[in-house]
Each structure stands twice: as C-alpha cells, then as structure tokens.
Amino acid sequence: MNKKLSKNFYKRNVHLVAKELLGKIFIRRIKNRIFTGRIVEVEAYDGSIDESAHSFKGKTKRNEVMFKGGGLLYVYFTYGMHFCANIVTGKAGAGKAVLLRAVEPLEGIEEMALNRYKKKNLTQKEFANLTNGPAKICAAFEIQSKQNGVDLAGDEIFILNLPKLDSSKIIAAARIGIKKSVDLPWRYYIKDNPFVSKK
C-alpha cells in the first residue's frame, strides 16, 4: 500500500526533492473524480541564487506561497492564459520550489482529454501531448489559482511515495523557457520516458 508523502519529505533540499519526485504519482481529487500521473520531468528553482526564480527578488503577493515552507502547491498564472504548478520545498522563508514539467497520464485520461481537447478520443499525437508541459498538466488536472497554496498533506492534491529511482535513470539538463540563469542544469527528467517535454 503506497502512502502519501509527508511534510518532512518536502522540507529538504530543493534538488534532492526534485530528483526524488521523479517516478512518484501525482494525484488530484475533485469530489468523486480522480486524476493521476507519474512525474517524469521537473525543474528546481532556488530564489537564493537563481535569477529566474519568481522568489529571487523577495516576497510579493504573487509568490508568497513559495516562502511558506515545504509541502504546499505554488500555482502561478502566466502568458495571459496558462497556469503552472510547483511543489514548494525547504524551510519557511527559503523561497524554493520544484516546477512540475511533465507527467505520464495514468488515471482519468478521458477527463483529461476533455479538459485539454474538448473530446474523448485522441489521436496518438494528441495523447503524447496530453500532459508533457507545465501548463498542459494544469489544464488536464484542473489546477488553477484556487489551488495556489493547497497543502499537499491534504486530500485534494498529494503525491504517493514510491521507491527512489536509481540515479542512472535521472538526467540533469538546462531548464526550458527562461531568460536568466539559463545554464544551471536544474531540469531533471527520467531517461527515455516518452512523456518528457524535451530531450
């Protein structure tokens, strides 16, 4: 029987948490509906030294959840139309989080398809693109501003514990879509997984 990850899992080093999140099951519950997916790609953001982190210049209304300590969900709105979800890590005040970049869809696939494409039967290409991007995950899993700050120790959104992946399965690479601190190899993904957004 798999158990939900506890607060202490998240309160550790952001890179450790990022790598250990790979392969674990992300779960979103809405009343009697459920969405689940295996985490296959993440990015670490560290406001203490990383200019691309939303928390780099200190606390604001938008990023305050990043400073509330590990075990919360930080959801932000961007490009006028997209939401992205992060797992807050470290101690309160740290301003560190892990962006969920891609998951492999497991349960609730028909509902995810409706959320993303407004139809149930997807082409191979549409299925491959269902949840292989940070904003795609939020659209498929129905995550919006209302979910900003949700406690991952609760029942609405949480992650199941599974064994750590062997380090030989984890690739570290430059992050995607940022203009600052571009060379830091803080994107982590599962080697050869077809749902990773980019090699």
Place this chain on the structure above:
DNA sequence: CCACGGATTGGCT
C-alpha cells in the same frame, strides 16, 4: 524537421 509569431492578462518597473 525547425523557426517564428500570435494569443491574452496580471504583475511589476
């Protein structure tokens, strides 16, 4: 296959 541009709004300078 790759490169480019439009969509569309809130946050911050």
Place this chain on the structure above:
DNA sequence: GCCAATCCGTGGA
C-alpha cells in the same frame, strides 16, 4: 508599458 518558468498553428526547408 513591458513582458512572462507556455502552447499551438503556420509556413518553409
């Protein structure tokens, strides 16, 4: 006013 931790469609090689 500028521009973003994105996505998707288009057009050309």
